[in-house]
Amino acid sequence: MLRLLFAFIILMGAVALGIQLNKDPGYVLIAINHWTVETTVWVAAFSLIILFIALYFILRLLQKISRTPRTLTQWHSKRLSQKAQAITRKGLIEYSEGYWLKAKNHLIQALPNTDTPLLNYLTAARAAQKMGDNQLRDDYLREAQQSMPEAKIAVELTQAELQLANHQWEQALATLKHLHDIAPRHPYVLKLIMQLYQEVKDWPQLISILPDLKKYQVVPPQEFELLQHNAYLQRFIDLIKQNQTKAITTFFQSLPKALADEPNIIAEYARFLIKNADYPVANDLLRRALRKNPNPQLIGLYSLLPADEKQLTFAEGLLKKNPHSAALYLCLGQICNQLKLWGKAKYYLEKSIEIEPTALAYETQGQLHEKLGEEAMACISYKRGLELITSLVQD
DSSP: OHHHHHHHHHHHHHHHHHHHHHHOOOOEEEEETTEEEEEOHHHHHHHHHHHHHHHHHHHHHHHHHHHHHHHHHHHHHHHHHHHHHHHHHHHHHHHHHTOHHHHHHHHHHTGGGOSOHHHHHHHHHHHHHHTTOHHHHHHHHHHHHHHOGGGHHHHHHHHHHHHHHTTOHHHHHHHHHHHHHHOTTOHHHHHHHHHHHHHHTOHHHHHHHHHHHHHTTOSOHHHHHHHHHHHHHHHHHHHHHTTOHHHHHHHHHTOOGGGTTOHHHHHHHHHHHHHTTOHHHHHHHHHHHHHHOOOHHHHHHHTTSOOOHHHHHHHHHHHHHOTTOHHHHHHHHHHHHHTTOHHHHHHHHHHHHHHSOOHHHHHHHHHHHHHTTOHHHHHHHHHHHHHHHHHHHHO
8 A cells, every 4th residue: 555655646746847847858068178068958868867777787798708717617617516416326236236446546536526526535445445545544543633624533434434344453543542532432432442342352341331321322222231331240250261360250249230140250250169069158059049030040050958857848948939930850869879869860851851852851861761771771771861862963
């Protein structure tokens, strides 16, 4: 509405001006030295407008002419950039297809005009490693660092990845330690360190970074539990191989709460104690563990302890809560065999074989028949045990 009113006022003003100029067109006189120009106001106005328009277009033309070199330079740079992008794409495709040499050549060729020098250098470094040229790989990594100093972590992470893939453990460790110094909370740095320690089986160092792996959620919870279990178990096995009794005891007592009742670790410690004839400690250890978890492996180790009535009573007490455990029946059969309780031993062994036949159960049953003078029955038990072993090997 306001626009219409404004347009109407302008129109009325133009009409009034036109009427006035029609009555009196006006007079303009311009004198310069001996030159004079006389004209009406209308002609002077139109002349000024035409002069202004002509001057405007001349200035625009001059401006475009002055910008022509820069425009040509920009056009040329853009063309080179587009060409470099095309060559880079070609190199990336060739890398994905396994043409390492072609990929490397195209990625380096595109460098002078590409806007992604870091990507080109890093991918070229990967291609160089695929070609088996570690020196060229390191050269490209240095160039990548120089091309973009702020991408130091990205470059060194790539370097660590390539060193790990190439089994250059010492170099990878040095790279990762430097990365850890400058980025101690970086999840991927911690993950690569974890992988390195796993590869070189450096269990003490892996155990030392477990808190950080958990704190910064480097691996999912389930995977972390498996990792922690394996690290402590392997470290425990190494200590046992070295027969460091004091270190073994200290390590076992310092286990995290989550691993204190872990059957595999308890089993390794129990084997060590039994091997060293430390039966009282082994007995207490296995009893505590079996009360919480009647694990077949731990039950088997319990049967290796010197038999007595207390041992038999404890095992029979476990049977009340685990009436379908083949391992527990076998353990009871072995204990009764040691205690010369032939009737009980025969019953327990038959129950174990009935639930789950095993070569050890047949062997123990054969030994019992031999002690009872039942040679034919002993041969049958031994034969069945061998048949079971043979079938398992064939499967």
